[in-house]
Every structure is written in C-alpha cells, then in structure tokens.
Amino acid sequence: MRVLSAAGTEAVAITGIGAASPLGNDFDTIAAALLAGRSGVRPIDPGEFAREARQFAATVAEIPAAPAGRFPDADAGFAHLTRYERLCASPVAHALVHAGLPGDVDPARIGLVLGLGAEHLKSWELDHLAGGSEVLAPRSADTIVHRIARMLGIRGPAATVAAACASSGYALAIGRIWLLAGRVDACVVGGCDVLSPTALAAFYNLRALSRRGDDPALASRPFDRDRDGFVMGEGGACLVLERSAAARRRGVRVHGELAGVGMSSDAAHMVTPCSDPAEAARAISLALADAGVAPDELDYVNAHAAGTPVGDAAEAAAIRLALGPAVDGVPVSSTKSMSGHLISGAAAFEAVACLVAIARQAVPPTVNLDHPDPACRLDHVPHVARPRRVRVTASNSFGFGGANLCLVIRAAA
C-alpha cells in the first residue's frame, strides 16, 4: 500500500529525531524550553572569541556522546572527535537510534545528507586555533559526512549540501527526493554549525549581529521594532525520513510527516534579501502545493526571522503574499528568539520546533517581541506559547546567495 498526500506525493514519515542545541539535546527538553520561552543565549568566553564581537551567543552546553553499544566505531572514536565533529555526529547517531535503525533495514539503503555550509572554514579555523596548519596545506581526505557515515555504519548515498543559513533545510529536501525516487529506504537528514571567532567577527563586521550586549537573553528580537541583528548560535538537529508505509511495517512511531518542500532563489544579491518578496513567497507556495495544503489549513508558521531589520520585514511580506487573505489567521513565531541562529543547523532545528508544536498542541512564542514592527504585520505569538490545535505547519529558511526554502510538516495521518 502507498499512502498518498492530498497532492498525490507519497507520504514521508519522520521516525527519528536527534539534536544538540542551546535549548537541549532531546525532544522533551527542547519542547519544554521552547514552550516556556526559555532563552539559550548566554555570555561566552571573551578570551576564546574575537573581542570586538559581542560576548554572547547561544551555545551547546554539553554534546551527548553516541548511544553506547550501538555503534562500535563510535564507542571507540567519539571522544576523539573535534567539538565540531561531535556536534555533527551526535544528532545523526541519536536520530538513528530513535528511529530504531538500522534494525532490519539494509545499511546500504540508508542515506545521509547533512547541511554544512562552511565545513572547511570551520574545520580549518578550529585546527588553526589548536596549533595546526591544515588551512595552509590541507591533509584531510574526507568530508565530515563521509567520516560520520563510516563511523555509524551508514552505507547508502551520502552528501554534504549547503545553502548558507538554509543548508539543513536543503538536506531535508534532498533526502526526501532520494527517498521518493526509491534510492534509499531511510535517510538521515539535518545539519549543524559551530561557533568560531572568525564567523562571529565576519557576521559582526557585516553588521548582521545584534550589538545589544546589556542582557544577552534580550538580544534576539525577531519582528520587534527595536531588533538590531541576530544572535549567533551553534548546534543543530537531524531527522530520519522513511516512507510512511515502510515505517508502519517496521512498527516504529511516526512523529510527523515531511509533507512538502518548496525551493527558489531570489537571484538578486549575494547577501541582502530581495526587496521583491515574490521568490520567497513562491517557495512557500510551492511547499504548500507539494503538500496539497491550502493556506487556510496552516496552523503554524515557524519563520526564519533572525532579527535583522531587513530580513524580518522581507519575510513578513513574503508570508503575506503567499498566504493571502488567510495570513491573519495563521500564527507565526520565530524560535530563533530563544535558540539564537544556528546557521547551517537552523532549518533542521526549526523543523523540530514544528514537531514540538504538533506534539504539544501549542505554538512556541517569539520572546522579546515587545513592540511588533508595523512592517512585520502578522499574527505574532509574543512572549508566551499559544495553545491551539496544530496539525499542519510550515517552516521557512532563507540564506545568503538568495536561497529560499519552505518545509511543510504535519501530523502523521
């Protein structure tokens, strides 16, 4: 039996979730933090990071090791990984175990797609800070995705994809296509990022970061009139995708469905969002059409909104254009107000936030939204979570290079 969505596309189940994030490393902890409006932004060690950049970020306090006894190579090797590698590998391992994989699924039919927008930049920098010279004369042979696949016994297709701040969303999109095309039976998809001094300095020098240092937890203020930039975060999440019918056959719990994906490009500027919201809106409309969902069927939109003056207003215009008259009845929030901006890992983490909304029947809030910007007129959820029926959600992600992506995630049928 094939389960088809309203649009005729076979349903894709989400059967595993793994995370390493500023708001926690497991679903229940993340859900509690998101619905309580708890911020993961905290001061960071000024000696470790560029002193000119503000001394706060959303950091991962502790990275969970791979589950013991499940991956022999990881048992031996996880502790020897760099922090960046552990941030990437941990969500993959936990998502696999959460989904009960490999179980009786052939490891050659399990794929891995990670959105890592700047793997080499980060790896070179961390090596440099540890006294290495990899950036001057590279010696590493493989990229992280292949090293993780090898360590965890994933033998199907593996790829790194990148679309800047939308990278892990594109990983979900490519993994879903591989699954629907029959190339894999299960695919671990997601992404991650790690804080680094150069990235902090570069974003700061781009004037993209908030300079509101008096109280770090108040700095990330998406859609607020007084927003002045985003707060960098680190970490990410991974999901396991399977065909719904296959998941049912395996008897595993389905946490939700990746029902639709929409992708487009502004083709306007390498950094600045396009003033014309047409292409961002087209990504949202494509995702809704892919899922067979009408705008008024949406119960929640998790916005990309990072807290930049230009980006938030551009996204609000795109949401209004895509949803049309239905927009005023669809709650919108930005969980970056709590998690910070996880860059490459943001889209996957925000997909988890959508699953939280579905599981807990409540919309996570946008904290620090004291004075909604009139240029961002939407049905905001300020400060506190809003209980409501949530079955169909959408999550937006936008990245440098004009990349636009929207995912539709809904409750399992």
Next chain:
Amino acid sequence: MHARPSPAEPAGNPPVGIACHAAVEVRLSELPRLRDLPVPAGAPALPPRFLRHADEQTVVGMRAVLEAIAAHPLPRPSFARYGVVAATCRAGRFTAAQSLAMLRTGGGVTVTPHVVPQCALHSLAGAVSVAFGMHGPNIGAGGGRHAVAEGLATAIALISPGASAHAVVPGIWFVTTSWDDEPALDHSGRPNAAAAQAAPPDPLCRGLAVALVAAGDTGATGGAPPLQLAVHPAACGPDPSRPHDPSRPHHPSRPHHPSRPHGAVASARSTDHAAHDAAVGSVSGSIAAEAAPGADAFTAAADIRGLARALVSAPPVAWSLRCPWGDEIRLESAAARAASEPRGWREAA
C-alpha cells in the same frame, strides 16, 4: 512520466540529458585577470565588478558557465527557472587563511565580512544564480574530494521526475571546480613560493559547467540531448575497493572506451594509486582519514578532468564515476542507452 520501482529492486534515477557544457583550466597566476575579463561572445554580461570579492573557485566556475552558455546551441531556452548545483573542493581556503592571519594580528575588526557569503560551500551556486537570474534552487554540494559524485547525485535527483512535480525544475546547471594540487600557502594566507618545490609552481584550477535537462527535453537543444548522465545504483552497497574505507585513497574517475566493460575500468587501479596507497598506509581510528598532501587523489580534480575529457572528445567517450557509496554515475549516449532498458525503472503509460 516514470513509475517508481518496487522496493525490492535497486532503484536508479532516470537519465538526464546534457544540453551543453564547457570546461576551463586556469593557472593561479591567471586568476586576477580573469576576475575582470570580458565575457565570451554570446554570453550575458556580468554585473559590474561582480567577481571582485569572489573566491578563486567561484571565478573559475563562473567562467565555465559563461563559456558553456556561449557554446549553447541556439535558440537557447530561458534559464530563469533553472536551478544550480555547484560542487567545489575546499573552496575559500585562501581567504580563510588570510582571515585567520588577520584575526591573530589585528583582531576581529580586520576579518573580511566577505568570508561568509563569498567563501563558503554555497558561494559558487549563489553567484551563478545571481549573475544569470536563475530562480530555481541554488545549492552547494560536496566540498571535498567526492564533490563531483555528491554534486551529481544532488543535481540528478533535482531534475528527475521521481520525487514531486513541485520540486522539479526544467534544468540544472551543474558546476564543479577543484585545484589539481592544493596550492601551499604561507602564514599570511598567500601562495607560498618556498613551498612550490613540492608542488607545481603555478597550480591549475579546473572548472566544468554542464547544463542538465530531462532526458526527453527537446526544447533545450532543439532535439533530444545526445548525451546523458545516469545513476546506476549499487547492487550490494559500497565497492570495497572504493574509498569508503579510510585506509584507502580516492580512486578518481576516468574516461574509457565504450567497448570496455564499465566495472573493469572503473575499479582498475593505476600504478600511481597503488604507490599512493603505500604512502598513505593504514590509518587507525574510526573517523580520522588523514593523508599525505599534494596529490590530486585528495581533490576532486581527477573526476572533473575525467568527465571534461569525455565530454570534449570527438566523438564523446563514455565515462563513469564510482561513488563512495557504490553507485556508478555514467556518461552515455542516448542512443546506446535506449538500446538497453535501465534496471529498476519502467516507462509508465
């Protein structure tokens, strides 16, 4: 339209056609001039100073796209709905090294803000999308020595009808770049003349741009594209002779004569590779995969060179690339492919 294969069969994507292509080779010393070089006749102009802050591999990849557009058969279709998949290999290293040097000596204020938008894995794809007004998805892929395999697996998936009508685009520009040998840099992040004894003094960067369309698309070239790329899935997982094993180096692709069996050629190991195996030796640890620097077995250049040579041969020769996960990506003539039914797919009514 294609039906999905049954779960029991190894599934492959339907083939994709090649509407046009171009390959470029650029010496390090030529790169500054290339940033401002006029576009080839017949190619669209770039925005003024568009490549001023671009990474070296973006400059080379962009040139390959310009040359391919200039060579595209007329009348050309609009590229407005095309997507871009750009597979680079360690792009951004020059700027990263310079930024790290600046950070050390001058602090964060000296770090260029261009390092993130211009030197990351997405940068080439974003630049092609912006420069040519392509509104389909723009995605970076790969980033390392398997960039060509990862990029093609991504690009072919995006253009195949196996997924969803809403995700399919009319065409994808697949662009890939790599240095033959990674230039050694000095501590200021500039090419290191002293280290040039161990590497070519003027390293070569390769770029290849290929316009991919649905195999039956007659609108892109005025007829069905004569050349196709197809993914042939692994029958039983990764080839044990391929570099999924960390103790073995990458075995790059190569063109081969169509009369030779694919598998035999693809898995053949040259003397160079055997020697390299010996040099690298066995690596302990589960995730470490360190190798000696310098050889192009650690870049994507050999794969780019192999596909480029196969495409420009007259007549084009077959080519295959064994992916690290065991799939084989093959360049085939449409006529030859039509003679044999691809495994795992059937035409639907």
